[in-house]
Amino acid sequence: MYVAVKGGERAIDNAHAWLAEERRGDTSIAELSIEQIREQLSLAVNRVMAEGSLYDPDLAALAIKQSRGDLIEAIFLIRAYRTTLPRFGSSEPVKTEEMACDRRISATFKDAPGGQVLGPTFDYTHRLLDFKLAAESDPQADAETAKPRREPTPHIMEFLNTEGLIQTEIACEDTPPDLTREPMELPSNRALRLQSLARGDEGFVLGMAYSTQRGYARNHAFVGELRIGAVPVEMEIAELGFAIEIGEMTLTECETVNQFQGSKTEPPQFTRGYGLVFGQSERKAISVALVDRALRWKELGESDSGAAAQDEEFVLSHCDNIQATGFLEHIKLPHYVDFQSELELVRKLRREAAETYPMQEAAE
Amino acid sequence: MQVQALEGAFANAPIENAVAFRAAMNALARPGQIEKISGAKPPAPLSVAAGSLILMLCDSETPVSLSGPFETAVIRDWIIFHTGAQIVTPDKAVFAIGTWQSLAPLSQFAIGTAQYPDRSATLIVECDELKPQGATLTGPGIKDAAQLSLPETQSFQDNAKLFPLGLDFFFTTGTQVAALPRTTKVDH
Amino acid sequence: MTDYNFAYLDEQTKRMIRRAILKGLAIPGYQVPFASREMPMPYGWGTGGVQVSAATLTPDDTLKVIDQGADDTTNAVSIRKFFEVTAGVTTTENTTEASVIQTRHRIPEAELRDDQILVYQVPIPEPLRFLEPRETETRKMHALEEYGLMHVKLYEDISQHGAIATSYAYPVKVEGRYVMDPSPIPKFDNPKLEMSAIQLFGAGREQRIYALPPYTKVESLDFEDYPFEATKADHACDMCGAENSYLDEVIMDDQGSRMFVCSDTDFCAGRQQAGHLGALAAVNAEDAA
Known part of the structure; x- marks a missing residue:
């Protein structure tokens, strides 16, 4: 018996609930704060700001948290938010x-x-995993830096x-x-x-x-x-x-x-x-x-x-x-109407080919 | 700036813009069909219909030219204040407002380019009245034929020959709007 | 309630889109560039159609959203919900009740009226794109009305396969001037492109809007000796018995047996309610009993 697929709305709601649960992960582990992301994953924050075209470290950190660390998804969140912001004007060119x-x-x-x-560059670091970081050691002593x-x-x-x-x-x-x-x-x-x-x-x-x-x-x-x-x-x-x-x-x-x-x-x-x-x-x-x-x-x-x-x-x-x-992933959406038209066409072409070259097929 | 220039905007812009757009779209998609459009209270002699079109369509990205009885300080200020549009000469206009006489010659307006026929002017022609009689219209948007009281026919025939380039027209009076895109063929 | 503007987009953006729609109606089949916005749904998932609908809807509208002809496919559900929340419009699954219909890949079976608007989601608006990937080139080809490449492609199909091997997004010529992509509708739907309703096409990622006013002449490209043919599966709907509707093929069991059913879910349900029953509907009724 055929039953048309129904309940798209419920499926979507359930998927969203599951997603939220996965994002949070094991609840016995402390939740990440926006401040932690902003301060400790700052290069990810920078990339999201750059490709999101919005200079706001806190929002970028929020987007990273919400997107479970998928930076392209985070950039998307920032872009979609950015388009809704009113324009007050343009800055002077920065010097x-x-x-x-x-x-x-x-x-x-x-x-x-x-x-x-x-x-602060990675350039001359030796790329050796620093297991001290895994041990969540005390913060290192302040680096000796000249003032900018x-x-x-x-x-x-x-x-x-x-x-x-x-x-x-x-x-x-x-x-x-x-x-x-x-x-x-x-x-x-x-x-x-x-x-x-x-x-x-x-x-x-x-x-x-x-x-x-x-x-x-x-x-x-x-x-x-x-x-x-x-x-x-x-x-x-x-x-x-x-x-x-x-x-x-x-x-x-x-x-x-x-x-x-x-x-x-x-x-x-x-x-x-x-x-x-x-x-x-x-x-x-x-x-x-x-x-x-x-x-x-x-x-x-x-x-x-x-x-x-x-x-x-x-x-x-x-x-x-x-x-x-967006365009790459849209091929996940249903395309069965188009596929059906291709199916019909291929069947038709094969049928016609078989009628045109029946001997050849017999010989094979 | 006179107080008059500060008044007369849509009371509820998102909704009134949407309703005005549907009237304008219906008019343009069905040449000859007369639609109701209102909401704006522009300074005279600008009609409610023309004022509503201006509020719904114009902004800082669309230079506007004014001619004839509409080339007044109050109307200019009203448009600048409510839309942010620049008031320009006809050759730079994306929208032009006037009577049929004051808009002439039509050759002063942009008709688009072969690669970008959309870069053309839209003329808002204020009329004394609009009636579904007069010239016969055929073409896209018209089932068999439509009738509209046009100020003349020759200019519209010449304009249609430019297709896909050319001008598009809105005709306004009171709270009525009709339209004639470049695709419409006009006969006596 | 929502903190966003009516129909989500700000007024300035809607104004820009509305101007593009009017230009599109004035130059049928010509792709008007527009400054597509980033929407809260991904590019490729209907952002063009959504922007056109957002600029078109008034609070009095009744909106229907279909994907593959169906109201209940997940993306149709998602877009319908978006407008329920942001525009507060009434929604419907009933084609005749709708004043604005947003669609992906189908034209409804029921003939549309002159008080309805059909909004298409378009992935690749340029019909010449797969023959010439460069926008700078295809723009020139449209300007010069140079469509030879398209005819050569169709002709090569015929010489290789004995038929034109395009079954959806089948190119059309509008009012004898612009070659246009009707969006990926099956070619079965092409003859319906000449209709009483206004048709608007939105391609968000590609930043193009185009349009067909009512009763615009739309011809599917073909050759005198190989005329265009609007084809569908050679079956009747197994649920409602319709012989003239576009059909989905559904695989029924592990042995791969098939049934055919209308892709337009509202059309099919309406017929069944009116007492039309297909070959398998009778079996269903018995199952239920």
Whole structure:
């Protein structure tokens, strides 16, 4: 006897209840607090803020808790929340040369004004599991740290620029388009590309960047400068007629130096790639800079080698993990109507083939 | 700014916008069909219908041009205050408001591009009256044929020839709205 | 009650979507770009349709949501619940009672009236996408009305298989101008695209809205010697006996025996209530007795 599947609503409610139970796990283990996530899983929080395009560590921590640590799910929660927020206005462009740097390194110069500041990095840790952490030992003694530089730290690339050795970026007064308020139009422009990459999936952008290092649109990059630290955010208040500081945010900025052969119209000089990302997200910032540089081939008069990382439409259409995961996972939804039409068609084609070539089939 | 410019918005914007949209959509999807649209109380001589369309459709992303008797400081302030739209010259307008005479020549408005035919202006034409008689309309949205009191026919015939480019029209009077998209074929 | 705005979206967003819908109706079959928002449900799960419905609904509407023709599939239930909570609209499973119907993959069997609106969820709005993946190229092809590639594809099907091997999302030409993807409805539904109701198509992830005004001319692409054919399983519904409805094939037991039943659950239930019984309905009745 056939009974149509009913009770979708009850199934959904039950699934949600079960999910909540699984999220909490063993109730004899203490529950995670938002503060714990924010303070102790801060790099996950940073990634959720960067790809969620919302600078709010507490909300990012809440999203991580709610999503059971599935960061793409957490990013989705943040994005869906973000769209409902009213816009009060736009900030002034942040001045990263005024950053209070926690970390600032250059691979292109041994030293530079402002110095090399290693900061809190995994770079030279030996990747040995630290079983002391498993024992929940007492907190370590405070690290001996210099106070972050409060005075402006000049960008290292500008030292090359005084010699004319690196291509000058033209300052632009135009308000950049907002990817979240206007449909993506292709071909795009650099402001939109950088915006898209900054909120793009870390893994996707990393893979694209890596491919440029391995010869797909090869463009050997040096990290001219990588800096991480807090910058003030200012906003002009129309009623006041001037900008006031409304807060501070931690950013990671990377500028790469890439060699450039020169063209018919330009003498040989270095060129740049750029990445700017919320929070401490240096893998992401470097990746963005490499992909940015690869995507600039047309503007810099280079040839199209057909590499994926040079293909603006390919990169921008596929770097967003919320779009990607939604469409990928939607194939879980029922498609039986379409499948039925395919079934009919394949049966029909096979029937017709059998009628057309009956001898062949008999011979086989 | 006169007080008049600050008044006359929808009392319950989410609901009135939705109801006004359905009237506008029905009008545009069924050229010639006259729909009721109201809620706005705009400064004269702007009709309730035109005012309601403006509140429902315009914002800071849609530059508006005004012409003829509607090119007044009060109407300008009313639109800017309630919608945030910029008041611009006809060539930059996404929406244009006027009488049939004051909107001429139609060639001053954007008709879209081959790749983006949607980047065209929509004209809100204030009329003395709207009646289901006059020119004969055929095309998408019309079962057999419809009749509408149009100010003339030639301009609409020329506009239809531009398809898929072209202008789209709303006609308003009092609390009534009718529409004529670029797809409609107009005959005497 | 809800802390969100009526129908979830803010007024500015709805205004932007409404403008896109009007442009879509003015240029039937043309895909209007719109700044699709991130919705509280995943891309690919109907965010385009949901945004179009949210911009369309008024408190007086009665909403029906179907997925694969059925009102009780989980995603249909989920979307219906979303609008019950955020817009407070009445919902129904009855096609004739509904003023707005949001659908995924089907057009209801009952003929729609001119006071109804059908909103489609669209995954890939570009009919040329699988022949040319680049938006920059397909946009040019639409601008130049260059649809040769599509005809070549259909013709290659014929030379290889002896028939056009597209059974759903079967491309149509609208008013002799734009080639349009009718969304993944089975081609059985294509002839119904010419109807009295307004049809709106929303593709959230791909940021496109398009539309068909009532009575718009919609032709399924074909060749003179290989005319379009709206096909379905060659059976009658085993529950209601309908011979002209689109059927789901249901596997009944471990031996793989099958039965066929209407995909439009409301249509099928209505017929059964009116006393129409299919081959297996009689057996069911006996079981019950």
